[in-house]
Amino acid sequence: MAKILIRAMVLPMTGPEDFYPEGEIAIENDRILFVGEKGSTPDSFVPERIIDLPDDVVMPGLINTHTHAAMTMLRSYADDLPLMPWLQTKIWPFEDKLSDEDIYWGTLLALGEMIQSGTTTMLDMYASMSHVAKAVLEAGTRGVLARGLIGNAPNGEKALAENIELVREYHGAGKGRIQIMFGPHAPYTCSGEFLQRVKQEADRLGVGIHIHVAETEDEIGTIKEQYGKTPVQWLDELGLFGGHVVAAHCVHLTEEDRDILAQRKVCVAHNPESNMKLNSGTAPVPELRSRGVLVGLGTDGASSNNNLDMFGEMRSAALQQKLTKGATTLPAYEVLQMATVDGARSLGLKDVGMLVPGYKADLISIDFDQPHFYPRFSVPAHLVYVAHAGDVRTVMVDGELLMEERQLKTIDIKRVCHEVEKRAKAIAESF
């Protein structure tokens, strides 16, 4: 598809005042050419197709900055348990049995769910990442992929070698739709020496690092006992924070930790539903944002959430902060920024997350012609406090339509659901 004109309400996410109640977006190949009032696209643009969505809000595709996509395989397999028994008796034994193919199918299921709920980019940390890359290339979404590295595990070295190989093979694949990062799991599962080697490799190959940091109080205690420091201090001292780093969670931070993250330009992936469900705590989101830290939103894996719905995540982000810090905290538009432009920036994607000329045509439309969207007083408030996954009608990535009229176009979803059901149940029954 070369030239497309979309007419809709347009929320470009370029600033709180920017909104076109009757707008249009001109797209040529993978890029946005023009955004403005309906009818104001230069006459020189002759669209091959016009998509009229007068009752839809078109906005940038949502950016999920922290997930483990293939964990859809474990969705609702174990819930309502304390963190360590949950991991040790349920999640890890199940994960040990996942094959490359299981991870491929689990990821495709996740991508189907993500597209249906308006997510166009994910930062994914898991194993068998070449199979994840294959799924992302097929689905047509954007993916920043990190091989999860448990330095202290027997396969730590092998995983690091896989991560290096992943950079060589997939960084920039799919016309740039795939980017690779290194994925050292956490300061309590990787030694200082291992983390420094990861950092060297990342610098050498020119890619970033994705790591879990300060998720639980237990972690703070462990690292303090081991190194006499907070996880953030420890990682900073190791030199891990020199380049592009996305730190997931960052729930338990001292004032000094927050300053370090700001000074080092570490980006934070905030996962409110996982943090609430696992009783991890409330991340200092406004406190980080006020220091200039880029904070994106993530769903975490479907085993601790239990869906990949960024609309639910936006709502929960706002509610969790308001509950603990006051009703005026984190207003709707700021939450939308986290889920779009700030998320894109935090992943190092410079031409994604806003609807402006020259940017990639990664966008979604939300069907506002439904009872829960009336009256239409505030589009940002409706998107954060009202909308749900099922409201997404259209999804485009790189100028390609991945969903139209709520129908997935790149994934044979019936088959994927069937495969995942069969494979997940077989693993569960093997115990």
Next chain:
Amino acid sequence: MAKILIRAMVLPMTGPEDFYPEGEIAIENDRILFVGEKGSTPDSFVPERIIDLPDDVVMPGLINTHTHAAMTMLRSYADDLPLMPWLQTKIWPFEDKLSDEDIYWGTLLALGEMIQSGTTTMLDMYASMSHVAKAVLEAGTRGVLARGLIGNAPNGEKALAENIELVREYHGAGKGRIQIMFGPHAPYTCSGEFLQRVKQEADRLGVGIHIHVAETEDEIGTIKEQYGKTPVQWLDELGLFGGHVVAAHCVHLTEEDRDILAQRKVCVAHNPESNMKLNSGTAPVPELRSRGVLVGLGTDGASSNNNLDMFGEMRSAALQQKLTKGATTLPAYEVLQMATVDGARSLGLKDVGMLVPGYKADLISIDFDQPHFYPRFSVPAHLVYVAHAGDVRTVMVDGELLMEERQLKTIDIKRVCHEVEKRAKAIAESF
């Protein structure tokens, strides 16, 4: 429709172990005749219609135990403000301008949204309640209706007279679909003398009382200053808790308050999203449940939520408790009980909230043939942690289908959306 057989996965909400992966429900007129395995309905039942939903979970319709339905008129009109400025500068001035007709249309919009998201019964507190009753009768849902009474307002006496008239005219209307309660707003907006008169009238007419109690710390301070007691102690001393009482919120309770609510069999309507969004606090839900208090779930009005989606409310109820009290708190099945059978009991509805023979045929089906419901490890976890409003396919109340294949059958929703948009915008523009 006299005799209907529904074949589906059936979650009757009669106990955590009760589930039919291939089940069926036989319905005659407004009642359930039989629930069991597929094919086990007695041969004497000859259905006039068979509804096959093999990929849907059928469960009792959801019970919204606290809302102000017509406040859909104010949806996303004002957000992210502190409570009192929000009420004083935005909500109350707007509400002052609502006509009977505005309230009728706003309620119809709410009912459309409720049906679409699987709610079959609401407890509604507002004004112009005969117009609300008319909307409920047209929509076909079940409604427990209370005239909101601000005893201290100039129209306090008039409102009380309207509530009495409402009992006379509508209690038991629509073949019992409508029940009436008295709706004294709160201990800080009604004098002790007014509350006692309301109680006398409720007793005289044999109906219950719905009231806001202990929603915010401000309220606790006000009542303590005025009466030297907590709101719960004060209401108990006034004798308000003798009969059927549904107390909304109950966020800030002393140990003694909790004991009083249990001893007096006061039912509690818990509104997690409103409590989070307005920074009211975290209600002691497991603490009340462990004392035997019936706790239902409510959405509160759409101006502080901003939708009427009970699936979101279930999820938020679990997440809020887990965040503050641990990951094992309030497991999925308990949340489902709150949203169905406990909610029904708390409203005094004895034959609603479970799928068992002899009960009213109030049920919904959720379309599980979607990516976010695979793999199917746990139906309760899927319903609480995964499902969203858009997943509801079928809604039945009193044996009548109010929605089939996601299409509303009793409400002309296009017209309702148009009316609400026009009316709400006209009020907003009048300031």
